[in-house]
Amino acid sequence: MAAKLTRRERERQRHRREILAAAQDLFARKGFDKTAMAEIAERAEFAVGTLYKFFEDKEALYRALILDTMRDFERELSAALKTPGTESEKLDRYIEAKAALFVRHIPTARLYFAQTAGTAFLPMAGLDRDARAIYEKVLGSLETVFRNGIRKKLLANMDPKMLVLGLEGLTNAFLDELIERPDDFSAETMAGMTKTIFFERIRLKAK
Template identity: 40%
Template structure:
């Protein structure tokens, strides 16, 4: 039955799992993935090592689950925006705003992810990058659908394939996000129209 409340035991298990992942994220971000042991994660989360292993059989699986869960959260929020109300421009503008907002709220995780998952120590860790890429490709498909709608309705010029337009816009957004990640505090344009205008209008005077 939809909306049924989980039994207390299940709620407790979910809470414990989340506390373990939160503790692991803090340790990985502070010391680096390779410098953290499962015993340290157990101590930080205030659970026994036995309880920790009931949730995660090894450190690689713990890291993979951390990445996948954060990726799922990000993906769900982006889908909500892209499938939400508004015309094509409004949804693109909201996508730019929401992506910056979720990055700002996840700076610790994203810095860890970029350093550990796409960095020189890529191998192992349950290969979570494959799961992340699936979700990224789905988002690009949804962005492409918005561009296709805009072209079909005559709002956008058909400058290229919708998928290429989606990649171009998302790459522009990511450029601003990566720049912001390198600053303290994280900085990102407050008005999404800045990025959208650069992409849609360009810098050449007509």
């Protein structure tokens, strides 16, 4: 499986990753337009020309970064939903995994947000579509879990798509707060709140 690569090829891949790592941080903090290729090059300790040996152009670099990021997150989140247990437990695990993942990789999380959280101003022909496709995998897995939970009468009988939307909205709101103002509260508190609000009643009396 793991094809034996030449030293050259391994070095090349390492350099590629170094460039992406430098870009990651800059794009996550300043966005696409305000990040200059020269800046990425400097931080990665390469000349600008070198970046073009790895990526067609700035957009291709960004695209590669986003898609890598999305795939990593998708893999981890989908995994959390596949561990054995009841649907309730799967969802709990999803919430915890998402919180842990985002806290551990803040710059990455920002990029993931920028791409998944609705109004990303990035009609960068195609990227939106590809990134969305990856995100849809997560949403699809989530929907399946809800659907099964409902069938087994473990969860309230509501439109699974809506439940997915709701859970994502809730977790994203808390995680965004956690990432931008990390002192406010911990990942555990956030996960707990999500579960409480999403799974338990809030209102004590009917209106």
